[in-house]
Amino acid sequence: MTKNLVIVESPAKAKTIEKFLGKDFTVKSCFGHIRDLAKGDAAIDVANNFKPSYEVSEDKKAIVAELKKLSKDAEMVWLASDEDREGEAISWHLSEVLKLDEAKTKRIVFHEITKPAILKAIENPRHIDHNLVDAQQARRVLDRLVGFELSPVLWKKVKANLSAGRVQSVAVKLIVDREREINQFHSQSAFRILASFNVGGKTMEAELGKRFDTEEEAYQFLEKCKSASFTIKQLEVKPTEKSPAAPFTTSTLQQEASRKLGYGVSTTMSIAQKLYEHGHITYMRTDSVNLSELAINAAKNHIINNFGESYSRPMRYSTKNESAQEAHEAIRPTYFENQDIDGTPQEKRLYDLIYKRAIASQMSKAKIEKTIAQIEISGLSEMLLATGEVLKFDGFLKVYLESTDDESEDDNSKMLPPLSVGEELNFIQMEAVQRFTRPSARYTEASLVKKMEELGIGRPSTYAPTISTIQKRGYVSKEDREGKDRQFVQLVLEKSTINKSVKTEKFGTEKSKLFPSDIGMLVTDFLNKHFDQIMDFGFTASVESEFDKIANGQLKWNKMIEKFYGPFHVEVTKTSETAERQNAERQLGLDPESGLPVFVRVGRFGPFAQIGESKEDAKEKPKYASLRAGQLIETITLEEALDLFKLPRIIGVFEEKEIKAAIGRFGPYLVHNSKFISIPKTDDVFEINLARSIELIENKRVSDANKLIKSFPEDESVKILNGRWGPYIGRGKDNFKIPKTEKVEDLTFEKVMAIIEKDSKPTKAAAAKKEVEISKVAKPAAKKSAAKKTAAKKTSAKKRAKK
DNA sequence: CAGTGAGCGAGCTTCCGCTTGACTT
Numbered sequence: 001m002t003k004n005l006v007i008v009e010s011p012a013k014a015k016t017i018e019k020f021l022g023k024d025f026t027v028k029s030c031f032g033h034i035r036d037l038a039k040g041d042a043a044i045d046v047a048n049n050f051k052p053s054y055e056v057s058e059d060k061k062a063i064v065a066e067l068k069k070l071s072k073d074a075e076m077v078w079l080a081s082d083e084d085r086e087g088e089a090i091s092w093h094l095s096e097v098l099k100l101d102e103a104k105t106k107r108i109v110f111h112e113i114t115k116p117a118i119l120k121a122i123e124n125p126r127h128i129d130h131n132l133v134d135a136q137q138a139r140r141v142l143d144r145l146v147g148f149e150l151s152p153v154l155w156k157k158v159k160a161n162l163s164a165g166r167v168q169s170v171a172v173k174l175i176v177d178r179e180r181e182i183n184q185f186h187s188q189s190a191f192r193i194l195a196s197f198n199v200g201g202k203t204m205e206a207e208l209g210k211r212f213d214t215e216e217e218a219y220q221f222l223e224k225c226k227s228a229s230f231t232i233k234q235l236e237v238k239p240t241e242k243s244p245a246a247p248f249t250t251s252t253l254q255q256e257a258s259r260k261l262g263y264g265v266s267t268t269m270s271i272a273q274k275l276y277e278h279g280h281i282t283y284m285r286t287d288s289v290n291l292s293e294l295a296i297n298a299a300k301n302h303i304i305n306n307f308g309e310s311y312s313r314p315m316r317y318s319t320k321n322e323s324a325q326e327a328h329e330a331i332r333p334t335y336f337e338n339q340d341i342d343g344t345p346q347e348k349r350l351y352d353l354i355y356k357r358a359i360a361s362q363m364s365k366a367k368i369e370k371t372i373a374q375i376e377i378s379g380l381s382e383m384l385l386a387t388g389e390v391l392k393f394d395g396f397l398k399v400y401l402e403s404t405d406d407e408s409e410d411d412n413s414k415m416l417p418p419l420s421v422g423e424e425l426n427f428i429q430m431e432a433v434q435r436f437t438r439p440s441a442r443y444t445e446a447s448l449v450k451k452m453e454e455l456g457i458g459r460p461s462t463y464a465p466t467i468s469t470i471q472k473r474g475y476v477s478k479e480d481r482e483g484k485d486r487q488f489v490q491l492v493l494e495k496s497t498i499n500k501s502v503k504t505e506k507f508g509t510e511k512s513k514l515f516p517s518d519i520g521m522l523v524t525d526f527l528n529k530h531f532d533q534i535m536d537f538g539f540t541a542s543v544e545s546e547f548d549k550i551a552n553g554q555l556k557w558n559k560m561i562e563k564f565y566g567p568f569h570v571e572v573t574k575t576s577e578t579a580e581r582q583n584a585e586r587q588l589g590l591d592p593e594s595g596l597p598v599f600v601r602v603g604r605f606g607p608f609a610q611i612g613e614s615k616e617d618a619k620e621k622p623k624y625a626s627l628r629a630g631q632l633i634e635t636i637t638l639e640e641a642l643d644l645f646k647l648p649r650i651i652g653v654f655e656e657k658e659i660k661a662a663i664g665r666f667g668p669y670l671v672h673n674s675k676f677i678s679i680p681k682t683d684d685v686f687e688i689n690l691a692r693s694i695e696l697i698e699n700k701r702v703s704d705a706n707k708l709i710k711s712f713p714e715d716e717s718v719k720i721l722n723g724r725w726g727p728y729i730g731r732g733k734d735n736f737k738i739p740k741t742e743k744v745e746d747l748t749f750e751k752v753m754a755i756i757e758k759d760s761k762p763t764k765a766a767a768a769k770k771e772v773e774i775s776k777v778a779k780p781a782a783k784k785s786a787a788k789k790t791a792a793k794k795t796s797a798k799k800r801a802k803k
Numbered sequence: 804c805a806g807t808g809a810g811c812g813a814g815c816t817t818c819c820g821c822t823t824g825a826c827t828t
Contacts, residue, residue: 009822032822086821140819147818155816165818461820603808624808664804676804
C-alpha cells in the first residue's frame, strides 16, 4: 500500500524523482496523454457547443488500469505532469479517468528535476487550473476541425490520401515558396578584386571595397594598378567580443547536430532520447534556455577547476521566443563532471555537443582584436582593405563555437603581420574574379525547424514527426542534387601583365535538402487559393493569443472555437461544392517530329508528360511518359520532356537478344536477356552504343561469377555469396546473415541450414507481417490502410520493392 | 529497375501533442 502516488509524464523522470522523495512516495509515469478525441468525425459535437468526446487510447489501457488501482489505495495522489497547457490537460484527464477524489488529489509542478525543486513543489501544491485545461481543449479541437475538414476537400479536389493541417500545410508552404524563389532567381555576377602583398616574408591579402559589374571595368582597374604603388594609409584596431550561445533547446540541438554531425532531426531526437534514458542529459524536448541554479553552480565549479577563475561567467539565459512554454530546463548534461559517457559513437558525439554547448554558455566572452588596414593605391581613389583578427582571450571558444547555416566564402580570422602607417607594400599580384550572387538556400530538416520555431508553428515534441509526415505524404522529399558547371573569368595582374583565364566551378550542389514535389505544390496552391487564413504564417500566432486569453479566463474556449469555425466551415462547404479540381497542366510546346502538342500534368500514378491530346476521335492515342525524380511540372522544359520519350531505347542485338536501355528507380540501366545492368555515371543512357553495352554486360558477368563463394550439391538454391557488405547466405530470394562467430570457409551445408533455420523462425513481427499480407489478398481495397497502420508496412513495402 | 493515364463507385484516407517501446536492417 502506497501512502503517496506521484504521477509524472516520463518514466525516466519517475525513476529520478523517486530517489529524491523517499519510501513514502511511489512515482509512476502515465507516458504522456492517456486520452484523446475519439477517432471519427463524431468526436466533436459541433451543435452542442463543440463538446468533445474522449477515449482512452488503446496503448494506454494497461497503464491506466494500473494507475487506477494504485490511486485507489493511495492516501494522496500528486499529479505532477508538466507545467504547460498540455501538461495541465494530462493532469485533468488523469483526474477524470482515475475518478480522483479532489480532497485526496494535489497538483504540483516543477520545471527542473532537482531535489530542491521537487521538495519545493511538494510544499506548494495547487489545484488543476481549468482555464489552462480549456485552452488545451481549444487547441486540440481546433486542430481536429481544421485537419479533418480540410483533408477531405483535398481528397475530392486533388488526390486521395492527402492531408492538411495547421502545422504541416504551412511547413510545406515554406518549402514550396523557397523553391519558387530559387527558380525565379537570376544570378548576377560582379568582379571582386583581391590583392596580395609580401610583408616581411608573409603573404597578406587585401580586398577592394567595391566590385565591378563588367569584365571591362575590372580590366581597366587592373590596368591602372600596373604601375601603382601601395601604401598603408590607416590602421584601425578595434577590440570586439564574442559571446557564447545559450544552451540547447530542441530546435537549436537539431540545428547544430545537423550542421556539425550531419544528423537528420529524427536521428538527433532518438539519440537524445537514449542519452536521457541513461540519465546523461536532462529532458530533450524543451523550448527553454534556462538552467537550474544547481546546474549553473555545477558548471561554475567545473569551469573554475579546469580552466581557472577568468573563464567563469555564470549566466542566466532567457528565451526570446514568445510561444515558448518553458516547462523544462534547457538540454544540458546531468553531471558536468562527466565529460565523457559510455555509449555508441553517435551517443558520445551528441553528448559531447550538448556538454560543450552547456559548459560554454557559462564561460567568459572571447576577446578579439580586429585590425583593419586601409591601403592606398597611388593615383586612384579606391582603397584596398586588409582585415585580420587576433584572439586576445579565448574564453568560451576554448570549448565550443556555434556554426552557421550559410557557407560564407572566406574566413577573415587570419592574423595580419605587423604593419605601420606610411609603409609601402611589396606587391605580388592582383586578381579580378567573377563571383555570382546566390539565391536563398533550400531548407534542411533542421533549418526548417528553425523557421517553424520562429513562426511559433509546432512544438519540440512534434518538429521531427511533422517533418516525417510531410515526406510520407509525398509533399516534399529530402534529396541530394549534383551541381552544375559554370564558367567564370579570372584576370590576374602579375609582373605588369594581365592574363585572362576562364575557369569552371560547380554551383548548386545540394546535400540532404528539402525539395517540394508536384503534389506538394498543387496542394499548397489549392489551400492558398481557398483557405488563405489557415495558410497565413501568422495564423498559429493569432490563435495562440486567443488560447492565452482562454488560459487567463478572459475568453470561453467554445466561444473562441465557434467564432473561428463558423466562417471556416462555410468556406469548406463552398470550396467542396464549387471549386474546380486542382491540376497544374502545362503545355510545353510542340513535338518537332509529329507537330503535336506536348503536355505535362499530374495523373493517377504521378506526374507525366504526354504527346498529343486525348480526343475521342483522334486516330492515334497520345503517348505517355512519367517524369523522372527531380523533375517538376512547373520547371521542366520541352527538351527534357521530349527526352523522356527516347527511352526505352533498343541499342542492338547481342547473343541473339536485344539490349534495351532505360531509366528506372535506381537510375539508368541496360536490360539484356532479362538481366539488369546499371549504367555507370560516366556513360550517357541516350548515347551509349552497342560495343560499350556489351562491355558492361560482360563486366557484370565477371562480377556475378565472383559473387559465388560456395554452392551445395545438397540443395542447388542454397549458396554463399559475396555481397556489398561481405559474404552472406542466399536461398532462393531470401538472404541470411552469417553470424560473426562463423568462419566462411568452415561453413558446411549443415551449418548453413542451421543458420537459415534459426533466422527464419517466425518472430512476432513476421507473424504480423503475414497477417498484413493475408488481409491484402482478402480485401484488396483495404491494402493501403492496413499496410499504413502497422509498423510491418515499411518492411513489407521495402521487400516488395526489392523483388 | 514496366507502363500505366477510361470511368464507375465502394470504402478508405485525415489533425496536433504528450509519451515510449517494438519492430526492421
